[in-house]
Amino acid sequence: MIPVSQPFLPPKDEYDHMIAKLWDSKWLTNNGEFVKELEKELKRYLGLSSLHFVSNGTIALQLAIKALEIKNEIITTPFSFVATTTSILWENCQPVFVDIDPHTLCMDPNRIEDAITSNTTAILATHVYGIPCDVEKIEKIAKKYNLKVIYDAAHAFGVQYKGRSLLSYGDLSTLSFHATKLFHTVEGGAVINNGNCNWDQSIKLLRSFGFENEEYIMAGINGKNSEFHAAMGLCNLRYVDEQIKRRKDLTELYHELLGEHFKRPSIPMDTIYNYSYYPIILKNEDELLKIQYRLKKQKIETRRYFYPSLNRLPYVIRNATCPISEDISQKILCLPLYSQLEMEDVKKITDIMMKKEAVSTI
Numbered sequence: 001m002i003p004v005s006q007p008f009l010p011p012k013d014e015y016d017h018m019i020a021k022l023w024d025s026k027w028l029t030n031n032g033e034f035v036k037e038l039e040k041e042l043k044r045y046l047g048l049s050s051l052h053f054v055s056n057g058t059i060a061l062q063l064a065i066k067a068l069e070i071k072n073e074i075i076t077t078p079f080s081f082v083a084t085t086t087s088i089l090w091e092n093c094q095p096v097f098v099d100i101d102p103h104t105l106c107m108d109p110n111r112i113e114d115a116i117t118s119n120t121t122a123i124l125a126t127h128v129y130g131i132p133c134d135v136e137k138i139e140k141i142a143k144k145y146n147l148k149v150i151y152d153a154a155h156a157f158g159v160q161y162k163g164r165s166l167l168s169y170g171d172l173s174t175l176s177f178h179a180t181k182l183f184h185t186v187e188g189g190a191v192i193n194n195g196n197c198n199w200d201q202s203i204k205l206l207r208s209f210g211f212e213n214e215e216y217i218m219a220g221i222n223g224k225n226s227e228f229h230a231a232m233g234l235c236n237l238r239y240v241d242e243q244i245k246r247r248k249d250l251t252e253l254y255h256e257l258l259g260e261h262f263k264r265p266s267i268p269m270d271t272i273y274n275y276s277y278y279p280i281i282l283k284n285e286d287e288l289l290k291i292q293y294r295l296k297k298q299k300i301e302t303r304r305y306f307y308p309s310l311n312r313l314p315y316v317i318r319n320a321t322c323p324i325s326e327d328i329s330q331k332i333l334c335l336p337l338y339s340q341l342e343m344e345d346v347k348k349i350t351d352i353m354m355k356k357e358a359v360s361t362i
């Protein structure tokens with residue numbers, strides 16, 4: 001079986017060595033040494049001045065919305081993982097969907113202004129597959145209408161845009177360190193603050209019940225993460241450059257073997273990419289199902305990531321149609337990509353895809 005993704009695991013003795021210390025210290029959670037060290041190391045690696053390690057990427061989004069005291073309508077993307085939308089709903093705000101750019105698959109900034117009403121307070125956009133949103137245009141619009149900007153950067157670990165971390169754009173950015181992501185802590189995530197330093201205080205308080213120095217200051221949640229998770233992160237961080245390099249090589253082999261037979265999203269100039277996913281865009285859903293079935297018969301797993309378009313979720317009020325996102329989500333398929341994938345596997349996968357019958361062209 002070739003899975004669509006597989007978590008990276010560091011050498012077991014390295015992890016064992018770290019957690020042995022926890023048997024001595026008995027300090028397992030609540031902002032322990034490893035959590036503090038991981039935050040420091042991640043800031044150094046990513047070139048950021050503020051990063052808060054939290055329990056997962058969904059809580060990171062919810063904390064971001066809460067810390068900025070965002071209410072009412074949030075302009076968001078229909079082409080993302082479901083948590084982008086559910087975090088908005090969970091915080092009692094309304095998602096207002098703006099369709100995507102057909103090339104980058106990120107929110108189309110030229111459609112944002114039409115969606116702004118007197119109730120709009122923020123923009124929550126996703127750097128989907130680690131592809132940068134049009135951060136400059138979004139920032140301009142946000143300034144003009146006095147809106148907050150949050151980026152769901154769950155896929156964007158290690159991506160650089162115009163010479164700096166993609167995570168350094170927007171008021172806040174969030175990361176997911178789930179086991180399936182490029183860099184992981186088993187479960188985990190982070191909130192990155194690029195704005196007002198008072199927000200750091202709010203995020204810290206909110207992730208820890210709103211409790212500090214024996215005082216109950218605000219209604220928080222439990223968004224902390226543990227020493228075990230942080231230890232996994234510290235181990236994995238040593239290998240992340242190697243993994244990105246390996247993913248780059250695998251991606252280039254896919255490109256070479258698939259040639260121009262399949263359309264792919266485009267990555268803007270001035271991006272140093274992280275090779276987090278390998279999505280291809282088929283001619284239509286029929287073609288997608290055929291390819292998916294053909295691969296599945298050979299025990300190769302692919303994923304319809306992202307499907308459906310989030311404006312089509314049954315619990316979302318249908319306030320907009322998003323024809324581009326709805327169309328793309330029906331015909332986009334992610335192929336296996338992870339650092340332990342073999343070059344031979346890529347050959348096998350592409351051979352099956354390129355074989356005679358019904359090969360899709362652009």
Ligand SMILES: *Cc1c(COP(=O)(O)O)cnc(C)c1O
Binds near residue numbers: 057083126155189
């Ligand atoms: C994975 C993911 C999340 C959620 O992260 P969890 O850590 O699984 O809660 C949010 N947004 C996007 C775009 C994701 O891919």
